[in-house]
Amino acid sequence: MAAQGLSVLPIASSSTATNQSCRKTFEQVLSFNLSNSFVGRKLSIRTSNFSLIALRRCLSSTVPFSLPTTKTEGIDPDKQPKWSSRAIRVFALAEMEARKLKYPNTGTETLLLGIMVEGTSLAAKFLRENGITHTKVRDEAVDLLGKGDMFFMSPENPPLTGPAQRAIDWAVEEKLKSGDSGEITVAYLVLGIWATKESAGHIILANLGFDDDKAKELAKNMDKDVILSYK
Known part of the structure; x- marks a missing residue:
């Protein structure tokens, strides 16, 4: 996925077998939802929750790619932030959301959608508490960027837009500046999007009431994360 000249953080890897297993999980869940859609809204909600949980568990262990960044060149691999x-x-x-919207690239708007779909991070919880939801972000993205052509097929791994790349680079750079040896959390991504002022993600956050004061509030806990259990 990395473009020419970019370093890539070696975060996770996956065999072909596990990739196929993850894809099979998604197809089975989708098939189950479609085949039971006639039962009604209540079952649809339950199967939708099941879908998200199944995909989260699958993706947590089989994500086959890393996040490309330009901010780790010349740094000791042992000291690169994870x-x-x-x-x-x-x-x-985020890549999945780009494909669903039939966008050719993974932009800051679909990074935001990915944050809301994943949903368990402190950053996602903070955004929801401030009235920012997946539905609102998606509606804003469509209003701002339009809908993709229904006959267009997005690439399997839509490449990053320039602003999305800069948002990720910002997150890495801020982590390096902090001198902290911990992981780069989702909060860094949100703040990276906010710092990339020309980006669609920044515009969407601003339209939904996010501002510099909220960014400062989120920044106080940017090195923390939350663990939510599934029941």
Whole structure:
């Protein structure tokens, strides 16, 4: 996935067998949802929750790619900051959201959607508490960028837009500046998107009421994360 001249953080790897297993999980879940859609809204909600849980568990162990960055060149590999498992899942889900919208690239808007779909991070919880939801972000993205052509097929791994690349680079750079040896959390991604002022993600956050004061509030806990159990 890395473009020419970019370093790539070796975060996670996966064999062909596990990739196929993850794809099979998604196809089985989708088939189950479609075949039971006639039962009604209540079952649809339950199967949708089941879908998300199944995909989260699958993606947490089989994400087959890393996050490309330009900010690790010349750094000792042992000192390169690592991404949290939630941030890795966000990136995977962002690519999936780009494909669902039939966009040719993974942009800051689909990174935001990935954050909301993953949903368990402190950053996602903070955004929801401030009235920012997946549905609102998606609606804003469509209003801002339009819908993809229904006959267009997005690439399996839609490449990053320039602003999305800069948002990820910002997250890595800020982590390096901090001198902290912990992982790069999802909060760094949110703040990276906010710092990339020309990006669609920044515009969407601003339209939904996110501002510099909220960014400062989130930054206080940017090195923390939360663990939510599934019941």
